[in-house]
Amino acid sequence: MLDMSRGKPSAQQLALANDMLTILGPNDCVTENLTDARNYGGLDGIMEMKRIFGQMLNTPAESVVVGDNSSLTMMYHMIAACMFDGDEAWAKQGERVKFLCPAPGYDRHFAICQKFGIEMLPVPLNDDGPDMDIVEQIISRDAKIKGMWCVPVYSNPTGIVYSDEVCGRIAALQPAARDFRLFWDNAYCVHNFAEDRPQPFDILRLATNPDMPVLFTSFSKISFAGAAVAALAASEANRSKYLNHIKIMTVGCDKLNQLRHARYFNNLDGVLNHMQKMAAIVRPKFEATLDILSGLEDIADWTRPKGGYFISFNAKPGLAVKIVAECKRQGVIMTEAGATFPYGNDPLDKNIRIAPTYPSLDELTQAMKIFSRVARQESQKIVTRGLCT
């Protein structure tokens, strides 16, 4: 089976950070603030990592809270804190909470909403970001809309980058809900592979309401996917909300792994240097994928990202489920059709997420040829069915 279902780094990508494994020796476990990183404590993380995350996100180090392995966990806990904590908790306000979900989007974001019973309202995601005419209109009317998911740089799965104009309109949003929050998942903020890195929009400073944006990012696709360090950046009020929530379940995150990352990457330049080596591995896989897809221009369209982890493929309406099922039968596992939409429901059944990074170039080529042939055959069947009726 060729598994192209998840955005996993390849072994070659992971190996780029191998020197990090042994970088932290016994005489190097004290942070610049004189904390012994081996011991308990430090709920908000070490300053060395706050500084690096601040540079990556283009936001002050003081606004950063460093977490463990997964930014997804931090998103989950931030939403749990908003749902349940304090007198003004979302869950205590009576009616059901709603989130705007630009779609196609990231299935794990949607799964968190489903877990908390948050109603998801899909919003079209254009080439420059969410359709802001729609967003502005519905957000200003409905006080039950408490949040919106955004992946502003190399969006999952379309790979688009929000334009400065769209970011500006998001920053200026006037939601009916005073406690509306923007979940700004900048997972791919340094993951360019084909051009200059887009400068992250300074949403925390530029938002009309500084308590609106909550930024997230992580090293999951920079160092080791399963053993990285994640972060959140937000206003003091939001940081307190988050920390008060997690302090019940932990005495602090793994500061040794934070220090390991700090020693290895040092600063933004260290991260960007590393990501250039990463680009040299990832770029050829995207190019090979796009090259094979290019024969399908008469029956489908797809995105041509300059960074991130995915290509978003649109077949003719009604074909995504069929193509994914037939690929599976032929030994190629794609992300489940529909996964890129809230409730797994792609209204036109046309979107398929392609994740080119994990397989070797050979396997990828093999898998994409099968995918391409299947896409062609399924489209053909429509024509045939069309002719017969």
Next chain:
Amino acid sequence: MLDMSRGKPSAQQLALANDMLTILGPNDCVTENLTDARNYGGLDGIMEMKRIFGQMLNTPAESVVVGDNSSLTMMYHMIAACMFDGDEAWAKQGERVKFLCPAPGYDRHFAICQKFGIEMLPVPLNDDGPDMDIVEQIISRDAKIKGMWCVPVYSNPTGIVYSDEVCGRIAALQPAARDFRLFWDNAYCVHNFAEDRPQPFDILRLATNPDMPVLFTSFSKISFAGAAVAALAASEANRSKYLNHIKIMTVGCDKLNQLRHARYFNNLDGVLNHMQKMAAIVRPKFEATLDILSGLEDIADWTRPKGGYFISFNAKPGLAVKIVAECKRQGVIMTEAGATFPYGNDPLDKNIRIAPTYPSLDELTQAMKIFSRVARQESQKIVTRGLCT
């Protein structure tokens, strides 16, 4: 300030595991099940660590789920899963959920209950475990009692070990609530410093209802307090419940840190060898503390543990808050009086938790002399007040 408020290991204890920092090299990141520990996945942990935890807890490796840094986090999520997930969730059953809390006990257990609005019913903790006459009586009557906290070995803070008879009665409990669960926190299962290690009671096999016990432990006070590995052991139903809950918030725990622990400790013998070195550091601190306390026999009593992290000190009723406050004034921070009881409410205001491990032997001696003098003075004041009235 001399801080004796928390059960933190000293730098000397942490240094025992220093070789673990660099034990995992680039060519050693693949687990025995051929998983690349650097990449995503493996929600339930690696087999190497399941096996070690199984040996420590005296339970099959297959029943173990390995987590990240903190067993507290795993307890929190297990309770969250019971509270909210599925049709039979505790929170959906109408009335308020209750937990039995043997007291004095662990403040962070109680904080989790408070967070979830679980009503805590204190139960006396005797020298051989919870008062089982009381436990059996109330548990068989009240179907809203859904859980009980247990620290069966070197209990926090009294340091007592549950007797086999008490463990047997716990295993045979017939709670009115079919979905009653035992939160069996075996945090100190290998932390003996003065005699042979008590063999962990095989609660998972011996419980009348195999879905009743959920076991927890961690390496927090074995390797690095802030960068350890935790585990849960339970029936298949409970493991599924836990994993289904956490799969929404994470793709998997830090497998590199799991592998680091597995390579360093190898098996139970490796752990026990390590804990003998630990005992050589910890034992003198307990001895020094008990030595200084010995002058107070006319005005107080206290426990004399053979393992664990704490000594439980009982002053004359009404004095705990006063002693802790006066110690603080004199530069010694003790655990907040009352913290060892649900809602921070020690009904007799007499219990104080002493944590001897973190300070150096000199600092500890200094702090305990101040504590001892303050305890003496505050007791004297009662006598004086008594004489004046």
